[in-house]
Amino acid sequence: MFRRSFCRLLAITQVLLLLSLAGGVQAGASGEASTAPNLASVSAAVAYLDDGELLVNKHAERSVPIASITKLMTALVVLDSGEPLDEWLEFYPRHQAASANAYTRIRVGSTLRRGDMLRIALMSSENFAAYTLARHHPGGFDAFVAAMNDKARALGMSHTHFVDPTGLSTDNRASAGDLVRLARAAAADERLRQYSTTVTFEGRFRQPRYRLLFGNTNVLVNRGNWSVALSKTGYLDEAGRCLVMVSEMQGREVVTVLLDSFGTRSPLGDAGRIRRWLATGETGQVAGAARDYEQRRNAHYAAAAQDRKVH
Numbered sequence: 001m002f003r004r005s006f007c008r009l010l011a012i013t014q015v016l017l018l019l020s021l022a023g024g025v026q027a028g029a030s031g032e033a034s035t036a037p038n039l040a041s042v043s044a045a046v047a048y049l050d051d052g053e054l055l056v057n058k059h060a061e062r063s064v065p066i067a068s069i070t071k072l073m074t075a076l077v078v079l080d081s082g083e084p085l086d087e088w089l090e091f092y093p094r095h096q097a098a099s100a101n102a103y104t105r106i107r108v109g110s111t112l113r114r115g116d117m118l119r120i121a122l123m124s125s126e127n128f129a130a131y132t133l134a135r136h137h138p139g140g141f142d143a144f145v146a147a148m149n150d151k152a153r154a155l156g157m158s159h160t161h162f163v164d165p166t167g168l169s170t171d172n173r174a175s176a177g178d179l180v181r182l183a184r185a186a187a188a189d190e191r192l193r194q195y196s197t198t199v200t201f202e203g204r205f206r207q208p209r210y211r212l213l214f215g216n217t218n219v220l221v222n223r224g225n226w227s228v229a230l231s232k233t234g235y236l237d238e239a240g241r242c243l244v245m246v247s248e249m250q251g252r253e254v255v256t257v258l259l260d261s262f263g264t265r266s267p268l269g270d271a272g273r274i275r276r277w278l279a280t281g282e283t284g285q286v287a288g289a290a291r292d293y294e295q296r297r298n299a300h301y302a303a304a305a306q307d308r309k310v311h
């Protein structure tokens with residue numbers, strides 16, 4: 001018992017020492033500045049969309065919970081199935097309990113077109129919509145989850161695993177580097193660009209007839225000084241605030257992946273710091289509270305990794 005505790009403490013100490021020396025962030029070989037930007041997100045990756053080479057690598061190979069970022073893979077699997085987007089689908093009662101709070105305004109038994117379900121799953125992160133898309137997949141829910149993992153392997157996402165289509169489970173995990181691959185694949189489809197960046201959408205349901213208004217969970221899609229082409233947000237206690245986005249910076253489309261951010265506005269601040277860094281080379285500053293959070297989370301990840309080695 002003493003040896004196990006000592007090994008864990010030693011691993012954590014080594015990780016924190018390396019972070020204090022290196023800042024936890026590395027610029028890629030083709031980075032636009034010699035020093036990478038300071039980021040509040042615990043894990044991050046930045047790359048140009050056209051070549052995918054990482055400009056920023058902050059623990060980009062670490063596999064962590066990704067919350068509703070999962071729904072980008074859900075969307076790819078739905079489109080890969082070839083099922084008609086104008087087909088009306090019924091919202092079935094859940095066949096298994098959700099791993100986290102799955103509140104929804106959508107009524108069980110009502111119907112909505114598949115394409116509209118996909119839109120609100122992406123732009124408004126509607127969990128019941130993502131779940132229902134999987135239930136109507138050829139072969140059913142389990143076949144859908146298997147297809148998610150098959151797609152991940154096909155895209156070279158070697159640090160990724162899915163257990164559900166919503167992201168409510170903390171067992172849905174990926175690395176920031178893997179999510180660059182996912183974002184590039186999603187951005188190749190114009191429908192996913194449009195669906196994920198819709199600002200507001202009125203869902204028109206049947207059986208019974210009713211309407212619900214949905215808003216985008218990423219405030220940057222509605223800001224005139226941002227040109228967002230693809231977007232997905234996520235949040236769970238264990239995952240922190242997450243953002244995957246494709247946006248135009250300095251005349252090129254850039255993939256930004258921010259995982260486990262401190263506070264609701266931290267991903268937005270990081271996105272701004274990345275944009276300024278690409279434009280000017282300025283590294284920016286991060287609040288002390290965010291740095292304290294990062295230190296705690298890195299200690300948590302180090303302890304979890306040591307536990308896996310011991311067991």
